[in-house]
Amino acid sequence: MSIAVITFPGSNCDRDCVHVLRDVVGAPVKAIFHKETSLDGVTGVVVPGGFSYGDYLRAGALAKVSPIMGALKRFADGGGPVLGICNGFQILCESGLLPGALILNSKLQFISRWVEMRVENAQTLFTDAMWQGQIVRMPMAHAEGCFVAEPEVIAALERNRQVVFRYVAPIRDDAPNGNPNGSTNAIAGIINERGNVLGLMPHPDRSAEEFLGSSDGLTIFRSFAEAALGASRILHQP
Amino acid sequence: MKSKVIVTFKPGVLDPQGRAIQQLLAQHGYSQIKDVRVGKLIEFELDGVDSAQARTLLAEVSEQVLANPIIETFRIETE
Numbered sequence: 001m002s003i004a005v006i007t008f009p010g011s012n013c014d015r016d017c018v019h020v021l022r023d024v025v026g027a028p029v030k031a032i033f034h035k036e037t038s039l040d041g042v043t044g045v046v047v048p049g050g051f052s053y054g055d056y057l058r059a060g061a062l063a064k065v066s067p068i069m070g071a072l073k074r075f076a077d078g079g080g081p082v083l084g085i086c087n088g089f090q091i092l093c094e095s096g097l098l099p100g101a102l103i104l105n106s107k108l109q110f111i112s113r114w115v116e117m118r119v120e121n122a123q124t125l126f127t128d129a130m131w132q133g134q135i136v137r138m139p140m141a142h143a144e145g146c147f148v149a150e151p152e153v154i155a156a157l158e159r160n161r162q163v164v165f166r167y168v169a170p171i172r173d174d175a176p177n178g179n180p181n182g183s184t185n186a187i188a189g190i191i192n193e194r195g196n197v198l199g200l201m202p203h204p205d206r207s208a209e210e211f212l213g214s215s216d217g218l219t220i221f222r223s224f225a226e227a228a229l230g231a232s233r234i235l236h237q238p
Numbered sequence: 239m240k241s242k243v244i245v246t247f248k249p250g251v252l253d254p255q256g257r258a259i260q261q262l263l264a265q266h267g268y269s270q271i272k273d274v275r276v277g278k279l280i281e282f283e284l285d286g287v288d289s290a291q292a293r294t295l296l297a298e299v300s301e302q303v304l305a306n307p308i309i310e311t312f313r314i315e316t317e
Contacts, residue, residue, distance in 0.1 A: 058306060061306065062303070099308075100308065101306055101308040103251070103254075103309060106254050108255065148252065148308075148309060149308065150308070182254075
């Protein structure tokens with residue numbers, strides 16, 4: 001029983017995710033390469049950030065046809081918890097595990113800064129240790145994070161409470177814009193209808209230890225690891 | 239055989255690159271240009287297929303990889 005972090009060519013946050021899970025959360029974790037085709041013995045999967053396949057064609061477009069993706073789809077379809085961060089979120093959307101698409105930021109820029117988000121649904125397996133309406137702080141670093149979908153898909157996401165994180169105007173930052181990338185309804189992170197696949201653009205892996213400036217992201221990893229493994233298998237209790 | 243797939247944003251999908259180009263051109267006096275949409279042109283060299291087979295094959299890869307049906311459409315041009 002362990003959590004898998006998938007490395008694609010161009011992933012660059014895979015080791016950060018392994019570090020957080022293994023060293024901070026204290027969970028059994030293994031890094032697996034995208035060429036593997038099995039997730040046997042895996043009870044949770046992280047699709048990490050980075051620039052899989054150099055973002056060629058579209059961010060996440062080529063990763064979705066990687067050999068591991070068949071096993072990942074079966075894992076998610078079976079209800080296994082999947083966390084997609086940044087490029088991982090893009091890959092999950094491209095592969096159809098999450099609805100919608102992530103396109104170029106509205107101001108055409110790569111944005112690397114801290115953002116604040118409101119927890120819109122604290123009853124998911126990823127956010128059950130947060131509280132409804134809590135403001136969390138994490139860094140974002142992406143060029144394609146503008147979430148778009150058909151209006152009826154957006155309406156369904158809102159109605160079903162699948163919008164889990166929404167950008168809000170920062171309270172500790174000079175930037176006045178609470179929606180840095182132009183996302184529809186300022187959506188920063190969504191969950192699938194079944195509630196086992198979460199994708200978000202900001203980085204919980206880069207905000208999982210206080211010395212980094214925030215440990216809000218650790219809450220997501222801890223809840224996710226508990227759901228994947230059971231609380232008794234996590235070594236470092238809060 | 240040479241073939242092309244042209245991928246473009248669906249109508250209504252925000253195209254910030256197209257908008258930036260249109261605004262720049264307007265600033266340079268090209269006020270006739272009201273809308274600009276940026277797409278992708280992908281060229282192929284195929285072997286051992288006729289034109290109809292090339293279209294079928296390229297439609298398949300376009301649907302699977304080259305275009306994201308949520309935001310994009312594609313068209314195929316063969317010789």
